[in-house]
Amino acid sequence: MTRTTRPASPVTASPATASVRGLTVSLTRGGVTSEVLRGVDLEIAPAEIVGLVGESGSGKSVLALTLLGLLPESSAPRLSGSATVAGVDMIGGSAAELRRVRTTELGAIFQDPMTSLNPTMRIGAQITESTHSAAESVRLLSLVGIHDAAERMRAYPHELSGGLRQRVMAAIAVSGTPSLIIADEPTTALDVTVQAQVLDLLRELRDRMGCSVLIITHDLGVAGQVADRIAVMYAGRIVELGTADEVLRRPANPYTVGLLGARLSLGMHRGGLLTTLAPETASVEERLRGCAYHSRCQLATTDCATETPSLDPLESGPDGHLSACWRSPAKVGSLAASLPARAGVELPDLTSLVPIPAVKGPAVEVVDLTCVFRGKRARGRATAIHAVQGISLRVEHGEALSIVGESGSGKSTLLRVIAGLTPATSGTVAVGPDRPQMVFQDAGSSLTPWLTVGEILRERLLPLRIPRAEASRRVESILESMGLSASIAVVRPAELSGGQRQRVVLARATIIPPSVLLCDEPTSALDASLAASVLNLIRDLRERLGMTVLFVTHDLAVARLMGDRIAVMNRGRLVELGDADSIITRPQDPYTAALIAAVPELITDRRADS
C-alpha cells in the first residue's frame, strides 16, 4: 500500500450510537467461504439518519445483521474488527448481553412486514410482547400514525395493508425507545404512494424520539429523501461516504456516478439508450487484488487493478466527504457531467433475427373486459374480487403500451387475461395473429429448474420440425443476440444470475419472433443497472422485430421510457390513457397526479429536467 493514513472519523461531540471499525465478515454458503464485508468503517451519530446504499450482494444486509448480532449460525460467520452499539460489542458480547442490547437499544424493520409479523397473533398482542402494557401499545400505534389504534389492536396482520403492516413493524421497533433503528429495505415491497409515507414516518420517529436510523436501500433516491449522510457500498466495502447532498450533487466515486446514471427518472430523455454500468469482466481474485470496481470503471488505470484504495477524505471538499478511489474528485466530477451521453454496454447483434411481417389492424383489442375472482370465506360467505372492471383497449401493430398501477390495481390480471392464462368473466380479447409471448416478473421461477437453458429454448422450436443441428444453431445465435455466451445452453437456470435469467426468458420469447410481447414487471427484481440493460434490450428487440409490446410496471419512469402510450389503472379500472409524455406532464386524473408526486426523485433530477 502506498497510502497508510487511516480514514478520519467524522468529528462528533457525543460518542457515536453505533460504531463499526475494520469490520471483516466471512460467510460460508453451500461449502464456499467468501469475504462478504472487507474492512468496513462507519459511525452513526446520535439522532442521525444514515443511508446505506448498494446493489444486491454488496454486503449491506450483512452489515445490518452484524450490528443486530443476528448473523445466521448456519453460514459459519467468521468476524474480525469491531462493531459496537451503545458501547456494547456486538461481535464478542455474550448471548445474554446481545439480547439485552437488542431489546433496549435496537429496533429493526425488515423488507417484508408480512413475513416478520406472526400471522397467527393479533397485532396488539405482538406489540404488547415488547411493551408489556396494552395502553403503551395503543400509544405507539397512534405514534406511528395508525388511526383508531385501539380497534386496530385486534386486527391480524393479513387484515392490514402493506403500509399499515410496515407501520406496525415500526411501532414494535420503537417500543423499547431504542437508540438505533435498523431498517433493511423498508419500502421495497410497498407501492410508491405508501413508500413516501413510510420514509416520512422514519424521519418523524427520529425527530420525536431522538433515535438514530440506519436505512439500507438499493435506491439512491430513497436514501436521498430521508438520510442525513449516505454510505455507498460496493463488494463489501464502503466506497463513498458523505452528506446526502454532497454524495448526490458531487459524487466523488465512479461507482456512485454509475449508480446515479443507471437510475431511471421521470425527467430523462426517452430516445436513445439507457445508461448502464459496464458488465463485470474481472475474476474474483482480480477483484480482490485491486479496486473491486476497476474492470467496470471508465477511469481505471493499471494501478487500480493492483492496489486497493482506502476510504479517505477528499483533498478538496467539505469535511466528512470520503471516497475510496485513486482518481481525483475533479476527474470523477467530469465523468458525472458527461453522464447522459454515455452508453454503458455495446448492444448485442440482432441482425440474425427476422422481423415479423407487418399486418394491418390492431394487434391487441380488448372490449369491455371484466375479470372477477370468486372466493369462499369462513362460514360459507362468498366474496368476489373485481380484479378488472370493464376495460376496453386497442393497441396497434408495432405500438408499445405501458400499463401502470399499484399492487391490486388489476394490471397483472389484465395482462394474464390477454395472455390466455386467466379466463375472462365477460368481454372479449382478440390477440393476433399468433400466440403472444410473455416475460414474467420473476425470471427464475418462470424457467423450469431441472431443464438446461438449451433444452428450454429448443423446445419452442419443436413445432417447426427442423433438424436438431439447425435448432442448436438457432439457440446459439439467439443467446448471442441477447448478449449471452452460447456456452450457457448447457447450464441450468439456478446457476445463472438474475440478469442472465431475464435474458434467457427474453430469448425464449423471441426465438420465434411473436407479434405481441407481454412484459409483467420484468425488471422490478433487478438492480438498477441490470434493469436498465434489460430495458434497453426489450426496446431494441421491439424496434428490430416490429413487435407490439404491452409493458406492465408500477414504476412511472419505466412506463414512460417503455411505452408510446401509458394506461393508468386503479382498482381494476382504467383511469387514464394517453401519450406517455403528456400523461406525465399533464395528468388529467387525480390518481395519476398522486402517483407522479410520490415518485422518489433525486435532487439532481430536478436540475436535469431540461
Added chain:
Amino acid sequence: MTLITSPVPRWRAVSTGFVAGRRLTVVLVSLPMLMTLLALFGRILAPHDPVQPVGGLNLPPGSDGFPLGTDAIGRDLLSRTLYGVQASWFSALLVVGVGLLIGGLIGVIAGVTGGWVDAVLMRVTDLFLALPGVLVSIAIVAALGAGLGNTLIGVSIVWWPYYARILRGEAKSIAARPHVEAARLAGISRPRLILRHVLPGVVPTAVVTASLDVGNVVLLLAGLSFLGLGQSAPAPELGSDTARALSQLLSEWWVPVVPGLAVLIVSLVANLGGDGIRTLVTNRR
C-alpha cells in the same frame, strides 16, 4: 486488530454434528442397498435346500453345519430365512413400485388436468382410501386363492390410492408454478408439459414417500402370510414359518423366532433407509 474466529462456541458443535449427520445418512442409505444384494444372492449364499429335511430335528442355533439351527422336520433355518428374505424384500419393492406407477399416473394426471377429470379420479381414490386396506386385501386374496402372486395383486390394489393422493397434491402445486405457465405459453404440447415440466418435480416426493413405505409393505405381507394367505406350505416364507412354529415357542424358541426376527430386521432396514433418503433429498433441495 482482534481476530475472533468463533464468537459463539456453540457453532463448532453444530458443524461437527452436521458432518456426523452426513456420515450417518450415507450409512442409512446404504442399508437397503445391502439388503437388495443379500436378497439377490440369497439363493447362492444358502448352504442347503430350504424345502428338504437335511439335518436333525429342532437343532439349536450354533449346531455344527446349521448356524441358525433346524426346524421340526430338520430343514435348515438359515437357508429358509435367506429364501424368505428374498421373497419378502422383492415383493415389498414390487408392491411399492406398482403403487407408485398407478398412483403416480392417476395423481399427476388429476393434479395437472384439474376440473372434472380431477374430481372423478380423486373420488375413486377416496373410495379406495375409505375401505379398510388390510381387510380388503384379505378378502381379495381369499377370493382369488392363496399364493404369492394373488397376495401381491391384493395388496397392490389397496396400496396405490395413498400415492395418488400425495402425488396429486404435489403435481397440482407444481402445475401452478410460473414455469409451467411459461411452458404453456411457449406452446408446449400437453403430454410433453406433463412429462418434462411437471413430472421431474414430483420425483423427490415420490422417492421419499415410497422409500418410507417399503417397511410397511414388508410388515403387511408378513402379516398376510402369517394368516396363511401367502405361498403354499413347503415354500420358505417368513410370516408363515413364524406362524406354523408358534407352538414351539416355549420348547424350541428359535424355530419361530428366527423368521420373526428376520421380518423385524427387513422392515427396520427399509425404514432406516427411507429416513436416510429423506434426509438426502431434503438437503439437496
